[in-house]
Amino acid sequence: MKTIINSRDVLSGLLFIALGLLFGWQTQELPMGTAVRMGPGYFPLLLSALLGLLGLIILINGLRFPGEMPSGIAWRALLIITGALVFFGFGVRPLGFLPALGVSVFVSALASRLFTFRTALLNTAVMVVFAWAVFIKGLGLPLPLLGPWLGGY
Amino acid sequence: MELFDNLALGFSVALSLQNIFYCFVGALLGTLIGVLPGLGPVATIAMLLPLTFGLPPVSALIMLAGIYYGAQYGGSTTAILINLPGESSSVVTAIDGHQMARKGRAGAALATAALGSFFAGSVATLLLALFAPPLANLALQFGPPEYFSLMVLGLIASVTLASGSVVKAIAMIVLGLILGLSGQDIYTGTPRFTFDLPELSDGFDFVALAMGMFGISEIIRNLEDEHQRSLVAAKVKSLMLTKEEFKRIIAPVLRGTALGSFLGILPGGGAMLSSFASYSIEKKLSRHPQEFGRGAIEGVAGPESANNAGAQTSFIPMLTLGIPSNPVMALMIGALIIQGITPGPNVVTEKPDLFWGVIASMWVGNFMLVLLNLPLIGMWVKLLTVPYHVMFPAIIAFCCIGVYSVNNNVFDVYTMALFGLLGYALVKLDCEPAPLLLGFVIGPMLEEYLRRAMLISRGDPTVFVTRPISAVLLLLALAALVVVLLPAVQKGREEAFKE
16 A cells, blocks of 8 residues: 555654663663763663664654555464464463473464364374474473473472 | 694584584584575574584584575575575575576586585685684774774674665664663673563573564564465486586686675675675676576576675674674574673684684585585475475474573563564564664673773773774774765665665
8 A cells, every 4th residue: 555654664763763762761760870980771871862863763754755554464373373472481381391382383373374274283293293202302301291280290 | 834723623623523413413404494485594593593502612603504504505406496595695596597497407507506605615614714813813902992883883884785774774773782781781780671570680582582583573474475386396307517517607606706705704795695796797797698597507606606605704703703794693693602602803712623613614514515415405305395384383383492492481482472573563664673683692792892992981982083993993884874875876775686
């Protein structure tokens, strides 16, 4: 979609300004020190200000020229894959390494439009066995196979 | 000759059974991943980084280097056989390489790529051995102000040679610098940018950031536009070059090697720029330019040599100055830091076994690639037929395992997810993630040198322009910035990158 402003520049400019403000605000509680003996807050504040300034330049440039909206965002993949990662993080302790991994692999397979139940299940099985063989047996990573929720330790 | 002593030391390290093994594993894994489309070398190295933590530093670096040039090499195989460049530096190879394959000369194209890469890799390795130690010696005389300016120059230069908006790229660097400062302040121990989370007291995890920004966001991007790929890989018959073909590749290989070696040293240069530059030079110099685009063997020989030479010489600034010229080198520096080694000119003198061992292993690795790849070509072709929707859940699994196993910390998994989202958002807004990674690695060093420089100068910021070397470095950075911001150059740049 064409727009009279360059939305990608405007949005990224705003994002950088917001991040500059966020980090700048975070430096407020840090001692600044002096130019000779810089405190922990000196350089971070400088950088935050610079980030905000650069964001402003990008924003102004974006308002001056036409451009296109970001398009074709893979919302489905975005949500499902983030979900699968968060699930792994959430489940790896209580459920154990292999169950959490299996569920995450299966769920992330849903992110594809070419998802079929059979391939996803097969993929999950292969990955779980592979992870067990390579990481647990082979490399000996100290990961609990089954967590307390599933009767492990 | 000191050089020979040093090289002998290097080979004694690189040829130990253990290191040959890791070099082999690296080259093999790198080729494997390079062949798989949709997974770049940065994501690969980030993913495999945790595997190297348990190794001694030399073996870890040897393996990572192997992954890097293996990926480089695997990318050109797919470019030639199915016109699908596995990564950006082999985009050019696809043009003429695939045309050659369609004419039944796939074997010749592959052999040209292999021989050209091997030759270029050997020469570049020698250059590295020759020039790295003097450069490190020079850098040892740098004080904090010079170092600060050198890093600024490195960061700016890496941006100006990349594609896309310069202002956005600089903003990405600054964001990376800020993220790199998170965690405890080294002088006072004050927590910074930790958002009161105890998990962030050591800062954002390097592996989680790199995997999220490059691995996860790349997967989401690849899932935007899915279509059933029907891949028809060209048949590979004979790998032999005809006498005439062999004559035609000599000059392009030599030119490509020279060009790549030079561009690789420049920050931001490296493999991709070298291959593009070499292609256009070969086209201009060729006696039969009409053949380019229709299967000219020079169009494979030149760029392939150039990208391999560039990949090799980009180790020079990394090993001697501790300054990454591209995201892959940033990952290498991250690996060094995790191994407890401070990157910089001291590495050459204090860790000669590491320095020379890695250099010698590059030659070993390049040799292995030739031996490994030509006979195994059939296997790589089979791998190409694995559809992406089957492959990516496995990549996700590796990312999860990798990032979790580093610290056994769930928080790192969430960090990875967060940076995956941020990385995807930024890419959608035309902000390349590479400069952010460079900034992230350099951030703490840049601050330290700034603080020390200001301490020496008693708070006088003019120290950066009154010390001659520092002033020259800053002037160069400024010049690079002015040049790319000139409207005329900006247009030319856009066209150059479109080609």
